[in-house]
Amino acid sequence: xxxxxxxxxxxxxxxxxxxxxxxxxxxxxxxxxxxxxxxxxxxxxxxxxxxxxxxxxxxxxxxxxxxxxxxxxxxxxxxxxxxxxxxxxxxxxxxxxxxxxxxxxxxxxxxxxxxxxxxxxxxxxxxxxxxxxxxxxxxxxxxxxxxxxxxxxxxxxxxxxxxxxxxxxxxxxxxxxxxxxxxxxxxxxxxxxxxxxxxxxxxxxxxxxxxxxxxxxxxxxxxxx
Amino acid sequence: xxxxxxxxxxxxxxxxxxxxxxxxxxxxxxxxxxxxxxxxxxxxxxxxxxxxxxxxxxxxxxxxxxxxxxxxxxxxxxxxxxxxxxxxxxxxxxxxxxxxxxxxxxxxxxxxxxxxxxxxxxxxxxxxxxxxxxxxxxxxxxxxxxxxxxxxxxxxxxxxxxxxxxxxxxxxxxxxxxxxxxxxxxxxxxxxxxxxxxxxxxxxxxxxxxxxxxxxxxxxxxxxxxxxxxxxxxxxxxxxxxxxxxxxxxxxxxxxxxxxxxxxxxxxxxxxxxxxxxxxxxxxxxxxxxxxxxxxxxxxxxxxxxxxxxxxxxxxxxxxxxxxxxxxxxxxxxxxxxxxxxxxxxxxxxxxxxxxxxxxxxxxxxxxxxxxxxxxxxxxxxxxxxxxxxxxxxxxxxxxxxxxxxxxxxxxxxxxx
Numbered sequence: 264x265x266x267x268x269x270x271x272x273x274x275x276x277x278x279x280x281x282x283x284x285x286x287x288x289x290x291x292x293x294x295x296x297x298x299x300x301x302x303x304x305x306x307x308x309x310x311x312x313x314x315x316x317x318x319x320x321x322x323x324x325x326x327x328x329x330x331x332x333x334x335x336x337x338x339x340x341x342x343x344x345x346x347x348x349x350x351x352x353x354x355x356x357x358x359x360x361x362x363x364x365x366x367x368x369x370x371x372x373x374x375x376x377x378x379x380x381x382x383x384x385x386x387x388x389x390x391x392x393x394x395x396x397x398x399x400x401x402x403x404x405x406x407x408x409x410x411x412x413x414x415x416x417x418x419x420x421x422x423x424x425x426x427x428x429x430x431x432x433x434x435x436x437x438x439x440x441x442x443x444x445x446x447x448x449x450x451x452x453x454x455x456x457x458x459x460x461x462x463x464x465x466x467x468x469x470x471x472x473x474x475x476x477x478x479x480x481x482x483x484x485x486x487x488x
Numbered sequence: 489x490x491x492x493x494x495x496x497x498x499x500x501x502x503x504x505x506x507x508x509x510x511x512x513x514x515x516x517x518x519x520x521x522x523x524x525x526x527x528x529x530x531x532x533x534x535x536x537x538x539x540x541x542x543x544x545x546x547x548x549x550x551x552x553x554x555x556x557x558x559x560x561x562x563x564x565x566x567x568x569x570x571x572x573x574x575x576x577x578x579x580x581x582x583x584x585x586x587x588x589x590x591x592x593x594x595x596x597x598x599x600x601x602x603x604x605x606x607x608x609x610x611x612x613x614x615x616x617x618x619x620x621x622x623x624x625x626x627x628x629x630x631x632x633x634x635x636x637x638x639x640x641x642x643x644x645x646x647x648x649x650x651x652x653x654x655x656x657x658x659x660x661x662x663x664x665x666x667x668x669x670x671x672x673x674x675x676x677x678x679x680x681x682x683x684x685x686x687x688x689x690x691x692x693x694x695x696x697x698x699x700x701x702x703x704x705x706x707x708x709x710x711x712x713x714x715x716x717x718x719x720x721x722x723x724x725x726x727x728x729x730x731x732x733x734x735x736x737x738x739x740x741x742x743x744x745x746x747x748x749x750x751x752x753x754x755x756x757x758x759x760x761x762x763x764x765x766x767x768x769x770x771x772x773x774x775x776x777x778x779x780x781x782x783x784x785x786x787x788x789x790x791x792x793x794x795x796x797x798x799x800x801x802x803x804x805x806x807x808x809x810x811x812x813x814x815x816x817x818x819x820x821x822x823x824x825x826x827x828x829x830x831x832x833x834x835x836x837x838x839x840x841x842x843x844x845x846x847x848x849x850x851x852x853x854x855x856x857x858x859x860x861x862x863x864x865x866x867x868x869x870x871x872x873x874x875x876x877x878x879x880x881x882x883x884x885x886x887x888x889x890x891x892x893x894x895x896x897x898x899x900x901x902x903x904x905x
Contacts (some may be wrong), residue, residue, distance in 0.1 A: 272711050278718030285725065343710035345755065346764070347809075365714035365748055368721040416786070431724045435741040452742070454790045479734025481724060481741065 264288045264309040264379060269299040269325070270341065271317050275364075279312065282368040283375075286430075296320030303328065309382075310337040310375050313358070315344070326356040337378035341366070367436035373426040392425050393487055394471055406469035416441045417462050424475070424485035433482035459483055492642050496635065503631060511624070518619060522612045523588060527571050530590035533557065533605045534569075541596040554578065554608035565593040565600035576606045585610045648672040652681060659688055661695050664763070703758045706751045713751070716744050746870065753872035757860075760810065760879045767807055773836055774799045776815060784819045793826055797834035804903060810880045817873045818843040818899060824869060825849070825897065833896065844898040851892035858888070 266283055270276040271294045280290045291306070293299035296319045303311075303325065311329075315322035326338065339360040340353045350361045359378045362371060380387060380399075390397045396405040402418055404411045413421065423440050424432060434452040441458075463475050476484045533549065537557060540547035549555045556579070569592040576587045589606040596603075652670045659667040667688035672678050720740055723729075729737070777799055781788075788795055822832045822845035830846035856862050858878040863871040877899075881888040887902040 272715060274715040275711070275718055278715065278722050281722050282718070282725070341714075343707050343714070345752070346759075364710045365717040365744070368718050433721065433724055433737070433741050435745050436721070439745075452738075452745075454786055457786060457790055478724070479729055479731065479737065481734050481737045 264375075265291070265306070266375065267291050267293065267299070267302055267306075267308045267311045267336075269293045269312060269317070269322065270314040271295065272314070279368065279371065282372065282430075286372065294318075296322075296325070299325055300328065303332075303334070307334070308336050309379050310339065312371070312375075313338055313340050315340060315342045315349070315353070323353065323356060326353065326358060330357050335382065337375075337382045339371075339374055339378060341371075367433065367439065369423070369427040369430060369432045369436045370440055372430075373423050373440075376426045390422070390425055392428060392474075395425070395466065397422060397425060404466075406466060406471045409469055411465050411469045413462065413465060417458060417465070420458055421462055424483070427485070429484070429486045431478045431482050431484045435482075437482070491646065492639065495642065496638065499638065500635070507627070507631070511620075514623070515616070515620065518616050522609075522616060526588045526607050526609065526612060527590065530571070530588065530605050530607055533607075534590060534592055534603065537596075537603055537605070538594065541594075544597050546596065554580065554611065556606050558604040558606070559596070560602040560604070562593060562600050562602050565595055565602075568593060573609075574606065576608070578608055578610075586613070645674060648674070648677055649680075652677065652684070656684060661692060666692065699758050699761060702754055706754045706758075709747075709751050713744060713748055716740075717748075720744065750870045750872070753870050753876060756813070756876060757872065757879055760876070760883055763883070767809065768805055769808055770803055770805055771808055771811055773802045773804060773811075773841070776811060777834065777836060777841075780812075780815045780819055784823060787823050788832070791823065791826065792829045793823065793832050794830070795832045795834070797832075797836075799834065799836040800838065802836055802838055806884055810884060814877060814880050814901075817877050820869075821845075821873055821877075821899070822897075831896070839904065840900055840902045842898060842900045844896040846895055847897050849897070852890065852897065854890045857890055 266288050268276055268279050268283075268290060270279070270292075273294065276292055276294065280292060283290050291302055291308075293302050294317075296317045299313075299317070313322045313325060322340070322342075329336065329338065338358045339362055340350075340358045341362045341364060342349065342353075343364040345363045353361055359381065360374050362374060388399045390399070394407050397403075398405065399422075402415075404413055404418065404421060419441050420437060423437065434455045437455045437458075438452055459475055463473060467473055472487065474485050474487055476486065478484050533547075533555065537547045546559060547557060549557055556576070569590060571588065571590055574587055574589050575584055576589075577583070578585050585608045587606050587608045589604055591602065591604050593600065593602045595601065648670050649672075652672075655668045655670060658665055667684055669685050670677075670681050672681055720737060724737060777797070781795065781797070818841070822843050825847045826832065826845050827848055831844075833842070833844040835842040858874050860875040861871040862874070863869060878888055880886075881901060887900075889900045889902070891898045891900070
């Protein structure tokens with residue numbers, strides 16, 4: 264996938280690039296409004312990550328530009344401002360998602376995949392990983408043709424891990440993914456273990472291999488190696 | 489004590505003392521002058537006696553004159569005249585009366601005599617009493633009138649001041665009630681009002697500035713936090729980390745997550761304060777609580793907590809966002825401060841929501857628990873959860889109370905304050 268990262272904080276920009284390149288994506292970077300405009304005019308991307316506060320302009324203007332040019336790239340706004348108004352404004356100007364800083368790279372990656380999937384013409388509504396098949400519309404997990412019953416949180420968590428397959432996901436990222444940020448419980452990481460244990464058990468019971476690996480006690484990796 | 493009362497009290501005491509002293513002085517003067525007059529009469533009587541003595545006879549006063557003259561033979565006449573008060577038997581009126589006498593000695597018809605002239609003071613005393621009454625009555629009347637006028641006038645003059653007091657009391661910085669200026673004719677009050685207008689304006693602008701500062705500071709911190717978070721995520725992908733590194737990463741993730749949470753909570757407080765979340769709608773509280781019960785299910789069962797809830801069908805009009813945060817925080821609180829295998833009780837009826845939980849702590853200080861950053865040492869939270877709760881209740885005009893009995897920490901929210 265070709266991804267454009269418009270972000271003026273270079274530290275963050277480099278981290279995102281490093282993470283996404285490892286996933287096999289092609290990344291270009293822009294740290295100013297002018298630079299971003301230049302790239303958008305010349306190239307097409309699958310997904311654009313857009314920081315709203317740029318040193319020389321408002322990120323929202325770039326959304327207007329994309330609209331005028333009839334470009335259909337998926338756009339994810341990444342902003343430090345957690346305001347409903349800005350979120351609504353961004354989404355109504357054509358952004359596909361709104362991610363609030365600070366975020367985990369695994370979360371960003373999952374969102375990118377979701378946006379690109381939604382945008383793609385074929386609109387694949389299921390994801391496969393070896394013998395596991397995840398139906399996004401029915402919100403069902405099917406292993407070897409059998410439906411495995413999962414709670415909403417378990418389903419979301421599995422999807423999250425599959426989207427970031429081969430990557431280590433920290434407990435912190437997993438907690439934030441299923442709990443959002445409106446609970447005051449995000450600092451209690453350990454119960455995520457229970458969730459993973461349940462998902463694991465259900466998958467193995469249905470005949471799947473065990474793909475979850477605990478890493479350094481920090482997090483988990485979903486991989487078939 | 490009210491200002492009127494104090495003022496009237498002092499006025500009354502001083503006036504009474506003043507009147508008393510003036511009254512006594514006035515009376516003494518009056519008595520003195522009237523005595524002088526009687527003395528003068530007495531001297532005239534003596535002159536008469538001397539005139540009669542020149543004609544070789546003894547003077548006898550008329551009966552209606554309330555006056556007697558007594559002669560007493562003595563060996564030798566000295567040159568003296570003594571005035572003094574006495575009582576005498578009035579032979580005309582047949583009663584004892586207070587009187588004044590003049591005692592003198594001279595020769596009558598060649599013989600030395602002591603002559604005593606006694607005059608009744610009765611008439612004069614009557615006169616004094618009448619004069620006093622004539623003066624006292626109008627003075628008392630005037631005095632009463634002054635008090636009354638004072639009262640009415642003071643009340644009228646201080647009226648705007650009372651209004652001013654009311655307006656200061658109503659002034660509330662966090663609920664956007666500005667100080668309402670009062671229009672006043674009195675210069676001093678006008679100055680006070682002016683000072684209050686300026687002061688409240690200054691307080692308000694300082695407060696806004698602090699809010700803005702908190703907001704900006706928290707926002708500014710989000711980007712560096714995003715950098716830290718993303719660097720940690722990348723570091724985690726490395727294949728060369730040891731066990732110690734893993735533990736370090738866990739700690740770093742925890743600290744970053746807490747810092748993020750703290751920042752978000754501060755921003756949320758400012759947002760609630762700025763009234764940014766006020767999308768009022770009808771909310772079915774029972775389903776909201778049930779939804780959140782599912783949301784927190786894993787946390788509850790992870791700690792083997794027993795949940796006992798009795799929910800009535802209650803619908804209220806409120807901001808959905810605020811109510812969700814409210815219920816979230818209540819849940820987080822009863823789970824976090826519980827012990828494994830403890831109890832959670834949730835009650836909902838048309839008047840109130842009640843969340844109770846067992847916990848290690850004894851009763852908490854109800855004055856302090858809603859303060860920002862108040863928490864016990866064992867708490868892993870931000871110390872802002874309850875402050876947010878309080879802020880939301882203030883915003884929605886709910887009454888939030890904490891109590892502790894039967895080993896249960898209880899948070900009660902009453903909808904109608």
